[in-house]
Amino acid sequence: AQSVTQLDSHVSVSEGTPVLLRCNYSSSYSPSLFWYVQHPNKGLQLLLKYTSAATLVKGINGFEAEFKKSETSFHLTKPSAHMSDAAEYFCVVSGVGGSYIPTFGRGTSLIVHP
Amino acid sequence: DGGITQSPKYLFRKEGQNVTLSCEQNLNHDAMYWYRQDPGQGLRLIYYSQIVNDFQKGDIAEGYSVSREKKESFPLTVTSAQKNPTAFYLCASSPGLAGGDTQYFGPGTRLTVL
Numbered sequence: 001a002q003s004v005t006q007l008d009s010h011v012s013v014s015e016g017t018p019v020l021l022r023c024n025y026s027s028s029y030s031p032s033l034f035w036y037v038q039h040p041n042k043g044l045q046l047l048l049k050y051t052s053a054a055t056l057v058k059g060i061n062g063f064e065a066e067f068k069k070s071e072t073s074f075h076l077t078k079p080s081a082h083m084s085d086a087a088e089y090f091c092v093v094s095g096v097g098g099s100y101i102p103t104f105g106r107g108t109s110l111i112v113h114p
Numbered sequence: 115d116g117g118i119t120q121s122p123k124y125l126f127r128k129e130g131q132n133v134t135l136s137c138e139q140n141l142n143h144d145a146m147y148w149y150r151q152d153p154g155q156g157l158r159l160i161y162y163s164q165i166v167n168d169f170q171k172g173d174i175a176e177g178y179s180v181s182r183e184k185k186e187s188f189p190l191t192v193t194s195a196q197k198n199p200t201a202f203y204l205c206a207s208s209p210g211l212a213g214g215d216t217q218y219f220g221p222g223t224r225l226t227v228l
Binding site: 043049 | 159
């Protein structure tokens with residue numbers, strides 16, 4: 001079985017400060033991990049994904065995430081928040097050799113203050 | 115332009131009516147998905163399809179039906195048996211059902227029951 005937990009339902013930062021959105025997963029197999037972003041009333045867009053290559057993954061808009069197998073984590077970071085980063089972020093896991101159906105976290109709402 | 119289209123963007127339904135949400139993709143993807151999104155609950159899988167003329171129930175299929183007669187089309191019918199259908203509905207597609215495949219999402223349909 002696979003599952004994913006986003007540890008914060010809301011994260012609030014000031015513009016120009018670092019962003020950290022936390023995600024832990026459980027999977028019986030080598031997982032693929034994704035971060036998607038959703039702006040209000042829009043569909044989801046892929047930020048980045050990990051599929052067993054480099055553990056530090058760089059995505060669009062300056063985001064990156066590090067796969068840590070020992071901690072079963074895949075936290076999303078950005079050095080400096082921009083107002084346009086305010087959105088809902090979803091961590092997703094799917095299994096290689098296990099369940100191929102993606103499992104979504106409940107989402108983290110990122111609030112960026114001027 | 116390649117992508118996924120959903121229509122209508124907004125849909126209003128009276129109690130007891132069936133309504134059908136459209137989803138079309140021109141990405142030549144084999145797999146397609148329907149998700150329901152409610153505030154604070156992330157995305158929940160309704161149905162998915164790996165190939166034409168085949169589809170599988172997801173976690174919350176009761177009160178919904180789908181068809182996959184063409185590769186590019188995966189319409190969702192919300193039946194009168196769905197007791198609380200007011201939600202944001204998202205359609206997605208992926209090249210296949212492998213663990214590392216990225217999902218591509220449509221812009222969503224917001225359904226409101228009057």
